[in-house]
Amino acid sequence: MxxxxxxxxxxxxxxxxxxxxxxxxxxxxxxxxxxxxxxxxxxxxxxxxxxxxIKPIAALRTLAVTKDLVRIGATVTHWDLERDPAVANVLPVFARLEANVANVRVRAAGTLAGNLAFAEPHADPPALLVALGARVILEGPTGTRNLLVSDLLTGMYQTAIAPDEVIVAIEIPLPARDVRMAYVKFQVLERPSVGVAAVATVRDGKFVGPPAIVIGSVDEVPRAVPAAELAGALAGDPRTAEALAEAASAAVDPSDDLAGSAEYKRHVVGVFVRRALGQLMAGAA
Amino acid sequence: MGRREIALTLNGTQRRIEVEDQVLLIELVRGLGLIGTKLSCDTQVCGACTVLLDGRPVSSCTTLAIEAGGRTVQTIEGLADGTKLHPIQQAFIDRFAFQCGYCTPGMIMAAKALLDEKPDPDAATVRHWMEGNICRCTGYGSIVEAVLDVAHPERVGEKLP
Missing domain, CATH: 3.30.43.10 (Uridine Diphospho-n-acetylenolpyruvylglucosamine Reductase, domain 2)
Incomplete structure (x- = not known):
């Protein structure tokens, strides 16, 4: 064309x-x-x-891992992210997610910032970035501001980026050493149908605070699953998985499309929440 | 603005070409007679248009030609050494890794990028790398085997489990 x-x-x-x-x-x-x-x-x-x-802007090519965060310049590609040893070391689940975005050619050219700016609902990174509390740094005529990814994405192909702003970086705060995370997805088309990110701290078999479970690719924007009552719950208990799966299926608001009917998607969301939890616990030390 | 001259290395040859900003890389290379690069899905899904830009595989259907400025572009035409085929090309023939052949240039360019970066991939790595290249007739087993043959000449002809 x-x-x-x-x-x-x-x-x-x-x-x-x-x-x-x-x-x-x-x-x-x-x-x-x-x-x-x-x-x-x-x-x-x-x-x-x-x-x-914006590719000629040298400052936007920086990918830096500090003791507190990973800072990803706006022109850093998925290809760069999946290969960076420091990222793989501090956020292995994120590195693996990046290695499975679209296909190798999209990863070679596409940037994480572009992925967020475009706000395509069927995308892998947003769910995990929301669960990790990542922020997007924007620069405009009056200066810099930063937004949580959950506030940046406002709808299908809609963001809170002002018409005179430019994304300069994405910052992912580094979780404490004992925070576990998982990202699992279901995909039959070119884009994910359902993606589930789970981030939680488990001590003595129990969640410390509520687990952060975020469902991507189902709604127009990533959907956080209300899980406040699961703070302190036994993380490996099947009843906990069941409660989370039910809460997740209820939290999403799917519509019928090529990826499946709304009813089907609610079911798959539940299945993948259980799998995400399983991965979280499999990584148990 | 709108139109500029770019200098690139195309299949080993330095060239200076004037292009308009909206011209796609696939239009550029095919316009120069390099018609081995195929247009198919036009949406970065199928891989038929894969060329290497500084060694990285890209969809030439969704890459602006001006991106080639100051860089190296390799297309399927740049692989053979005279009449001697590149080992990946030969392996695709030896393994019957194509039927109609439409996807083959893209498959081979994708495989080249993989083997240039990881000369010793296992079958799972080949599958993961090549999953963005679609073949509608051969099936993927023989394609994966062809790539593995190049990586592991000592195991040529081995069937995948």
């Missing part, structure tokens, strides 16, 4: 990118990997006469 005419503006600073966002408004989109943007443009569902290419 041939693309309609547009101009690519290669920028070398965030300030320049923000200035172009201000100048062109809705007529411009931020461009990095293009894996979602160019698809939408080819399909004709979106058209931007101006693309702001």
């Amino acid at each position: 041939v693309l309609r005419r547009f101009d690519v503006h290669k920028v070398t600073s965030v300030a320049e990118a923000v200035a172009l966002r201000q100048r062109y408004g809705e007529d411009a989109a931020v461009y990095a990997g293009g894996t979602e943007l160019l698809l939408a443009m080819k399909l004709g569902v979106a058209r931007w006469p101006h693309l702001i290419d």
Whole structure:
């Protein structure tokens, strides 16, 4: 499919990118990997006469692991993330998730920031990022602000990013050493049908505080499962798994689509919550 | 703006080409007569259009041609050494790893990127890497075996379990 005419503006600073966002408004989109943007443009569902290419901005290529967090620059690709030894060391579940995003070509070009900015509901990273309390750092004309991923994603292809803002990084706070996590997904099409992220601390077989269970790809945005009453519950008890699976099936609001009927999706959500919990406990020390 | 000259290394040859910003990499390479790269799904799902950009496999159907500026592009036409086929090409023939052949250039380019990065993959690694390349006729067993043959010449011809 041939693309309609547009101009690519290669920028070398965030300030320049923000200035172009201000100048062109809705007529411009931020461009990095293009894996979602160019698809939408080819399909004709979106058209931007101006693309702001942020790849030349050196500062956005940084992937840093500090003692408190993983900071992922806006042009860091899935390919980079799945190969980074420091990320694999501190967040092995996230590294494995990244290694299973889409396919190798999408990972080679696509960025995590682009994945979030596009807000495609059927995506792997958002559920785990929400469960981990990750934040997105945005820069605009009046300065920097940061949003929880759960606040960034507001609907299907909808985000809280202002028209004059640019994502500069994603920050994932590093969990304490004894925090366990899991991400499991069900996928028959090109994109996940259901993804379940689980993050919890288990001591003496019991949850310390409530487990964070987040369902991705089912609703328009990742759905956190209310689990306050499971603080202190026996993590390996089948009744706990059952309660969580039921809570998850009730928490999501699926619709019928190519990935299945709403009823089917509720069922699969329950199954995958139990599997996520199983993985969480299998990693038990 | 809108139109620029890019310098790239295409299958080992330095070239300077003027392109408009919205031109896709697949339009560029096929326009230059390199028609081994195939367009199929046009949505980054099937892998028929796979070329290597600085060694990484990308969907040329969803990559702007200007991305090749200052970089190296390899297409299926760049693999053979004169009339001597690249070992991956030969292995695909030896293993009957294609029927219609439409997916084959993309399969072989994807396999090349894998073997360049990991010369010694196991079957699971090959399957995971190649899962974004779709073949509608041969089935995948012989394709995985062809890639493994190149990685492990001492085991050529071994059937996968």
